[in-house]
Amino acid sequence: MNENVKKKREPLNDTQLLMTITICIFIVMYLLAMALLKGGFLHAQQIFDLLNDNASLIIVSCGLTVVMIGGGIDISVGAVTSLVVMSCILYLNKGGNVLLALMLALGIGLAFGLVHGFLISYLEIQPFIVTLAGMFFARGMTTILSVNPQKVDHEGFETLRNTKIEIPWLGYVAKNGNLVPARMELGVVIAFFCIIVVFVILMFHRLGRNFYAMGGNQQSALMLGINVKKTRFLSYIISGLLSGISGFVLMMHTGAGNATNAAGMEMNAIASSIIGGTLLTGGVGNVAGTFFGTMTLTTIKKIVVSSGLKDPWWQSITTGGMLCFFILLQSIVLGKRQKKKKA
Amino acid sequence: MKENLKKMPKGGLGQLTIPVIAVALLVIFNLIRDPGFFSISITHNNYGNAVLAGNLISIINGASELAILAIGMTLVTAATKGQDISVGAAAAIAGSVFVKVLKSGADITGGTVILAFICACIVAMIFGAFNGTLVAVFNIQPMIATLILYTCGRSIAYWINGGATPTVTSPIINAIGSFAPGIPIPMPVIIVIVVAILFKLLFHFTSLEILTQSVGINQSAARLNGINTTFIKLLSFILLGCCVSVAGIIGVSRLGLINHETLLLDVEMDAILAVAIGGNSLGGGKFKISGSIIGAYVIQMLTITLYAMKVSSTDVKAYKAIVIVLLVVIGSPVVKERFEKLMKKRKALLKGGEKA
Numbered sequence: 001m002n003e004n005v006k007k008k009r010e011p012l013n014d015t016q017l018l019m020t021i022t023i024c025i026f027i028v029m030y031l032l033a034m035a036l037l038k039g040g041f042l043h044a045q046q047i048f049d050l051l052n053d054n055a056s057l058i059i060v061s062c063g064l065t066v067v068m069i070g071g072g073i074d075i076s077v078g079a080v081t082s083l084v085v086m087s088c089i090l091y092l093n094k095g096g097n098v099l100l101a102l103m104l105a106l107g108i109g110l111a112f113g114l115v116h117g118f119l120i121s122y123l124e125i126q127p128f129i130v131t132l133a134g135m136f137f138a139r140g141m142t143t144i145l146s147v148n149p150q151k152v153d154h155e156g157f158e159t160l161r162n163t164k165i166e167i168p169w170l171g172y173v174a175k176n177g178n179l180v181p182a183r184m185e186l187g188v189v190i191a192f193f194c195i196i197v198v199f200v201i202l203m204f205h206r207l208g209r210n211f212y213a214m215g216g217n218q219q220s221a222l223m224l225g226i227n228v229k230k231t232r233f234l235s236y237i238i239s240g241l242l243s244g245i246s247g248f249v250l251m252m253h254t255g256a257g258n259a260t261n262a263a264g265m266e267m268n269a270i271a272s273s274i275i276g277g278t279l280l281t282g283g284v285g286n287v288a289g290t291f292f293g294t295m296t297l298t299t300i301k302k303i304v305v306s307s308g309l310k311d312p313w314w315q316s317i318t319t320g321g322m323l324c325f326f327i328l329l330q331s332i333v334l335g336k337r338q339k340k341k342k343a
Numbered sequence: 344m345k346e347n348l349k350k351m352p353k354g355g356l357g358q359l360t361i362p363v364i365a366v367a368l369l370v371i372f373n374l375i376r377d378p379g380f381f382s383i384s385i386t387h388n389n390y391g392n393a394v395l396a397g398n399l400i401s402i403i404n405g406a407s408e409l410a411i412l413a414i415g416m417t418l419v420t421a422a423t424k425g426q427d428i429s430v431g432a433a434a435a436i437a438g439s440v441f442v443k444v445l446k447s448g449a450d451i452t453g454g455t456v457i458l459a460f461i462c463a464c465i466v467a468m469i470f471g472a473f474n475g476t477l478v479a480v481f482n483i484q485p486m487i488a489t490l491i492l493y494t495c496g497r498s499i500a501y502w503i504n505g506g507a508t509p510t511v512t513s514p515i516i517n518a519i520g521s522f523a524p525g526i527p528i529p530m531p532v533i534i535v536i537v538v539a540i541l542f543k544l545l546f547h548f549t550s551l552e553i554l555t556q557s558v559g560i561n562q563s564a565a566r567l568n569g570i571n572t573t574f575i576k577l578l579s580f581i582l583l584g585c586c587v588s589v590a591g592i593i594g595v596s597r598l599g600l601i602n603h604e605t606l607l608l609d610v611e612m613d614a615i616l617a618v619a620i621g622g623n624s625l626g627g628g629k630f631k632i633s634g635s636i637i638g639a640y641v642i643q644m645l646t647i648t649l650y651a652m653k654v655s656s657t658d659v660k661a662y663k664a665i666v667i668v669l670l671v672v673i674g675s676p677v678v679k680e681r682f683e684k685l686m687k688k689r690k691a692l693l694k695g696g697e698k699a
Contacts, residue, residue, distance in 0.1 A: 073486075119668065119671075119672070122677070123672060123675040123677050123678060124675060124676055124677050125671045125672070125675050126619065126624075126625045126626070126671075128426070128615065128625060129615075129616065129619050129625070129667070129671055130668070130671070132612055132615070132616065132667075133664040133665075133667040133668045133671075134664070135612075135664075136612075136660040136661065136663050136664035136667070137660070137661050137664035137665065139660050139661075140657070140658050140659065140660035140661025140662065140663070140664065141661050143655075143657035143658055143660075143661075144658050144661060147657060259657065267490060267493060267494065270486075270487075270490065271490060271494070274487055274490075279484075280484045280486060280487055281484065311502075311506065312498075312501065312506070313498035313499070313501045313502045313506075314498075315498075316494055316495045316497070316498035317495045317498050317499060317502070319494050319495065320491045320492070320494040320495025320496075320498075321495070323490065323491050323494060324477075324491045327477070327483055327487055327488065327491065328477075328481060328483075331481040331482060331483050332481070335481075335482065
């Protein structure tokens with residue numbers, strides 16, 4: 001009887017193991033920050049601030065995770081986000097409709113996804129080069145649209161932008177005795193919606209399982225009768241669409257567009273996915289892990305800022321150090337597992 | 344005889360087909376647009392030296408850093424099946440060390456420049472070895488391993504400078520960055536030639552080329568044949584480190600100052616692009632350094648052409664992207680196959696017509 005129970009409990013697979021490590025480290029790190037730094041970290045608002053600031057990064061990382069699970073890479077995501085922000089703002093300032101602006105955002109993302117997917121899966125060009133060209137194109141188009149920073153001037157959009165979800169029971173009492181409720185932006189809701197949709201697709205839909213199969217071993221996926229080309233095509237379309245949504249969310253957060261918007265976002269997104277346990281070789285990864293990866297990355301930055309390391313270089317150096325730590329940890333853990341399997 | 348002629352176009356250029364076609368297309372395009380585009384004139388610079396000037400010179404001169412980085416990047420790509428995305432950041436570090444050592448002495452002489460160069464080179468090689476250790480010993484994919492240095496490299500350079508952008512003014516530094524007295528050819532071009540010859544000699548007198556290729560093609564087979572794969576991978580990163588320091592020093596010398604934010608910005612993407620345009624597979628294995636060098640000049644020629652067409656420097660990227668996509672589509676295996684099939688059909692049709 002006892003043995004039966006033991007047998008039923010399957011060991012964690014690579015994806016789950018890496019994700020568990022990330023979640024544990026995130027929780028430990030946050031608790032340490034609460035205990036040592038106190039200040040803002042004791043309020044629930046800190047978490048909501050992190051979410052508000054990084055909703056678009058979370059969405060982009062989700063798309064990138066899908067591509068990376070399929071064994072590809074998409075480094076155009078940040079540039080596409082920036083292009084979407086700029087074009088939507090210019091459209092809204094000409095007296096456009098908010099709904100049509102959303103459509104425009106989705107359309108731009110979809111267009112990039114279509115072109116990337118076609119070139120990569122049907123013409124068999126290396127994904128790095130194709131999405132690099134996409135990145136150059138999107139960045140160039142952003143400056144062609146406008147070199148000067150733009151600000152949204154649209155009533156309907158402003159009301160949408162200022163709509164915040166207030167959660168009174170997570171708020172805190174300010175010094176003057178008023179209750180300040182925890183505030184969450186609409187973008188965070190969109191981000192959670194995206195995570196759930198992608199999670200369901202990856203875990204319970206045939207398409208999602210095909211992504212894992214294709215990333216794990218393309219040849220065997222082909223032998224199993226999976227349409228590898230179509231699957232890869234779809235992975236880039238998902239990534240493109242999510243970059244479009246991310247652009248809209250970023251616009252809702254900042255309300256302004258700039259040629260250098262979302263600079264370096266692609267590398268942050270890749271870092272988030274890696275910290276969350278996705279492997280660039282494909283076949284291993286999880287969106288829930290990516291979410292915690294993003295949170296870990298941004299929490300580190302927040303901790304560095306609030307722990308009094310004022311010099312501007314410390315933020316990147318500590319981020320790099322943490323990245324190094326996570327990457328080494330993953331490599332060592334996975335290496336040990338492989339050795340065990342062989343033995 | 345006939346068979347030989349038929350084989351010629353296939354075996355003649357091989358891997359170099361795409362870069363050579365790209366150069367030819369750009370040259371023809373420029374000549375049609377402006378017949379005097381490539382004319383070279385001799386002018387006198389501020390120091391009274393007779394120097395060559397013209398678009399062709401500025402293309403060859405401007406691509407120097409990229410060409411040097413492309414050499415190292417080709418090796419890393421071939422050996423590790425991945426790319427180093429930290430070269431720009433590492434070059435900023437090397438440049439900072441170079442300036443720091445120069446500034447520590449009282450005045451800048453030939454000796455201090457050499458000392459500073461050696462220091463910068465060693466630091467860049469150490470960072471290369473760091474990347475290489477992550478890749479070779481811990482089996483981490485190169486892009487992820489170098490993401491670490493990419494994230495924090497420019498900040499480290501900033502930290503070395505102590506939060507400033509120091510300038511160096513010296514005739515020697517000026518000579519490295521532009522023209523040495525008495526030589527009409529830009530100094531960076533000469534440095535590229537020297538580096539290329541050094542690598543040629545390295546490949547000639549050691550079996551590094553074939554070892555790198557075998558590691559890239561099949562790592563396990565290479566190891567079973569007694570090749571130290573870890574060492575070869577590590578070595579490729581260290582050699583890239585050398586290239587990075589040289590490129591960083593050229594970049595610093597050009598401007599006479601070190602700016603950690605803008606020195607060789609986004610050069611990593613261009614260097615990888617140069618490797619790909621050169622017909623090298625980004626998936627490792629066989630490589631041709633000459634292809635990558637031509638690739639670097641193609642990118643610079645494209646940029647200068649766009650500038651000459653009055654495209655603003657911020658918009659250049661969009662047009663560059665279109666040309667890159669066109670190039671890779673022409674080079675894509677699927678398109679090639681289709682094209683060959685089409686040609687065969689046409690030939691068959693023509694033959695059929697002759698018979699009838």
